Amino acid sequence: MSALHKFLSVGDFEREAKKRLPKAVFEYVRGGTEDEVALNGNRAVFEQLVFRARGLRDVSTRSQAVTVLGHTYASPFGFAPTGVNSIVCRDCDSKLAREAARSQLPYIVSGASNVAIETLSKLAPHCWYQGYFPGDRTRIGNIADRLDAAGVRTIVVTIDTCVGANRENNQRNDFTIPFQLTTKLIGSGLMHPRWLLEVFAKTMFTTGTPRFVNMYETMGPSITENTTDGFRAGRDRLSWEDLKWLRDRWPEKLLVKGVMHPKDAEIAASVGMDAVIVSNHGGRQLDSAIAPLQALPDVIRSVPKTLPVLIDGGFRRGTDVLKAIALGAKLVFIGRPQLYGAAVAGTEGIAKVVDILRSEIDRDLALLGCKDLSEVSLDLVSIRNAPLISTTQID
């Protein structure tokens, strides 16, 4: 029996990852910004929606497959882009890519990832690339050319990171990018010998200090380097005009991630985006941002019915995924869960997280009385604290 048989939920992986990772690394993954109002809100909102299931509908044959942007995936969830994964698990990006391909899941490579997109796109041929683009069209064009040559067909532009976030927990733990080794970090590393050997030492001896290999058209700086222009330089100049320009230049799929306002969703549709991802960056950018699940209905109402609306933020259970599907989302992305899996048991841990979510979705579909995702409709959810009877009934 696999050593992972005791892990029954994504939460089990989070608790174990907390023990295995140095505090600074765990908190980098888990944390949000400032008072973590957005981070906590992302989870809390799921409890406001409850199901009213149907019964006796012969659910003996079930499928959770979904076709989005011309590709069929085996499940309605995938891996959101996460940067600097190599501090969580050695060669983490390659492990995520392999697992996404094996499990037929959508997978977005982060612009801040540490394994070359040319390698990742071979491991996961349908992977998407997420760009942290500067407001500099020459650079954007060069990156697009590199992606095209690497066989990437889908670009996702993140729009919620025009400036760096105020992640106080990272500062308190001495975790900075560019990364600097402090006595606090060394002390924390020494208290986690397995991480020190398996992640830190093996990474340094095999591939060396992790680099931002996919941020630019050429190999980017190492995560310890303080570049003259800073790796966030120019992002605060990026505008819809630049996206219009990219739309004309990039004939393949183009998406925006971080759409929270219905007006932005409307603009995204009008400038020809192929889909939008409702996201508040997992509560890691603007604190007190509305929870994506709460922003979802207004976004869906503002775009044409044919435009797929995707979502991420706080999804930890099959029921969470199905609530978003019931509200009209086409795909859900997860960010932290697969990193917790990777921290605990590398490839096997990532696969187990996928397996847990997939089996939860399968069971929940049956319990809802649905054979497939097309049957997961709005009438199956209700608001938890809705009035028990309406005032008109009392009159």
Ligand SMILES: Cc1cc2nc3c(=O)[nH]c(=O)nc-3n(C[C@H](O)[C@H](O)[C@H](O)COP(=O)(O)O)c2cc1C
């Ligand atoms: C450790 C970490 C790194 C992240 N890096 C990126 C990134 O490079 N690009 C990006 O667009 N979003 C990034 N995100 C945000 C995720 O793509 C996603 O929006 C978020 O994690 C979803 O919330 P969840 O973690 O609650 O599932 C990161 C999130 C985490 C936890």
